[in-house]
Amino acid sequence: MRVMCENQFCVYWSEDTCTLRKISLDAVGACRDCVTVEVPKDFLAQKRQELLSELREREARWGEEALDL
Numbered sequence: 001m002r003v004m005c006e007n008q009f010c011v012y013w014s015e016d017t018c019t020l021r022k023i024s025l026d027a028v029g030a031c032r033d034c035v036t037v038e039v040p041k042d043f044l045a046q047k048r049q050e051l052l053s054e055l056r057e058r059e060a061r062w063g064e065e066a067l068d069l
Contacts, residue, residue: 011035 005018
């Protein structure tokens with residue numbers, strides 16, 4: 001049986017599916033078998049800055065386009 005999974009940071013995650021054959025859930029339905037991948041803080045900070053820069057550039061372009069209307 002395939003179980004859908006949204007936790008992309010779990011080592012058992014693959015394309016929205018859990019790769020384990022059997023899982024156990026806690027009382028609130030959370031997976032008890034999840035093993036989380038650690039993302040280095042400096043890498044995460046770098047990716048955040050890159051994405052923020054991209055979003056700010058898009059926002060600036062949208063502002064310019066709105067002025068042309």
